[in-house]
Amino acid sequence: MKLLHLKEGTIAVISKITGGNGMAARMAGLGLYEGKKVRIIQAAPFRGPLLVEDILTGTRTMIGRGIASHVEIRDEEAR
């Protein structure tokens, strides 16, 4: 499943980031890389970005939907 399709409030683990080294490196800088547990806090209006929380640090990052479609996730657990 893709991060794009993760429901608000649900926690999942990032399993793979496709879409080029640059994108993966940029996300890694913000603490989002393979193995990280994340949660969608909110989707912005007008098909805007997703607000993603890094469960470990509590940092929040907005990620455009196009980019979220390149992030694969696993082990979804509702909270």
Added chain:
Amino acid sequence: MKKPGEELVIALAGQPNCGKSTIFNAVAGFKVNTGNFSGTTVSFTETKVLLEGRTIRLIDLPGTYSISTHDIAEKVARDYLLSGTVDVIINVLDSSILARSLELTLQLIEMDVPMVIALNMHDEAVKKGVEIDVDKLVSLTGVEAYPIVAVQGSGVQELFEAALRVAKGNVRHIKPVYDKDVEECIERIAKRYPDALRQTWKIDERFVILRLLEMDEEFEKMAGEADRAFLEYVAENRRFLAEMHGWPEAGVFASHRHAIVLDLFERVAVVRSRSKPSLGERIDRFIINPVGGLATITGLIFAMFYASFSIGDFISGLLEKPLEALGSKVLGLAGGTAGMLLAGFYDGFTAGVGIVLPYLVPLLILLSLLEDTGLLPRIAFMVDGLLHRFGLHGKSVVPIILGYGCNVPAIMAARNLEYERDRMITMLIVPFISCSARTVVIFALAGKYLGAGYTTLIYLGNIAVALAVSFVLSRFHVDVSPGIIMDVPPLRRPYLHIIFKKVWARMLEFLMFAWPVIALSSIVLAVLSQVGIDGIINWVLAPVTSGILDLPKELGITLFFGIFRKELTLIMLNSALNTLDVASVLSPEQILVLVVFTVLYIPCIATVSTLWKEGGWKVALYSMALNTTVAIAVSGVIAYLL
């Protein structure tokens, strides 16, 4: 190692929004802007400070998430760090998000430059339940660490004392050790490290090898230029590692470092989750929600402009009578040419105090609040989707909103946009945004003579024009940008003393730089009209002023002077029209056309020169042509319709 008499260079380095500039200001006085969003600082600033009898060059760098950079601001930081001029790095960390902050720390440790760690926002970490064992962090990294709270200035003294101490000693950092096969690989590569590279690049060799293994493009370019075969050899080794671990080649090394960072984090910090969400979090939940957020943000922005207009109008009204009384006294002092010069000076001088400052100060206070609370990234979050339809980007929101204060830093802020296309469109849109100078013109003309309804309409129209221009521009730059990735920091309470210093610094800028220009230009105008040159300028501009815009051609000179400072258009209006009541000469329709034209055409010389610096002369000229064309077209249509 520097001799005792030499200047020591200390650089503040860290991830975006960790408080580098706040520390810088705590030491240097308010010299650089601060705010609660990533990318407040986009270029480096240096200051000299005296510490324990030594002169220190302290450098404030833009934030960078890692040594690999993705935008111009980050590149500035990285280039400075690698230039070999830095004696001590103060690595600033946001303690409340230690696990992420340590990523850069580890890379800096690998650079092998003397360093101290500033565990900033320590109070916030404690509140959040993050307990850091500082001694353990020191013993595991070999780097001295100090918990500080930069906004309150606490711990800063000890931090700098430590930095001085560290500068004298030897570096004893404990560099991270990777898996056995990775270490063997590094060793193999080190044996082949080319002399050419060693001579041209005074950077730690192991650090260079690590960067190459991580496929850092800049390092690969440098190494490739020095020794092609060496670069091939590194790539060979990297492929070998990737195959062995079954990882993708690009990520093989980064994954390794992430694991080391997480391990370090778990050893030095304990996170105890709190049961109750803080006030900030509860407010945030409301703001992040689409309905609550859009309502809050539009409400806030309207309230902001309304407040600065009504406060400004009130103060300006209070000052009117005393200034007039002063005027009649001053102007009676001299006659003839001297009297004329005096009148010119008086006009510019009083306009600064009587018209500009009353509107400027409330606007600056409110914009500072917007910067410091962390609302900017939230506005970006809300409108990113909408802006995409106009070819813009949520990240463009930050420069655009900063543009309401002044276009110059706003254009610089476009450095935070990773893609050239987005940066270019943002740089061309910012000059359409009504900066504080133009806001003063809107308030003093439209607000006074046309009322609140038209003023709001002008603002909304201004945004509409900017979006329309962006829409058209994006058709010419068809390459698609991948989308937004942006940090959303927690909401933070603004500190009064910082807001005060910010507003004071910007006011001082107006008083020291803009105000003299305004007063001087008023004198120049007086001289020009005495010799009759204003007539020539008016005649040249007449096809536009009276031809298209249907304005008195006497306004040509005021619009021309507006290119130096936008306030000048307003200030010179009275003397150009030879009246104290603009409404007696201009019809409401003409006032509207004048305001719209003033808002949209070339912002000012400072903005144009910033565009030149940031994007080259073509962009500067393009922007001037674009603004002029759009201004003539839009206000021409309004003049035609009314």
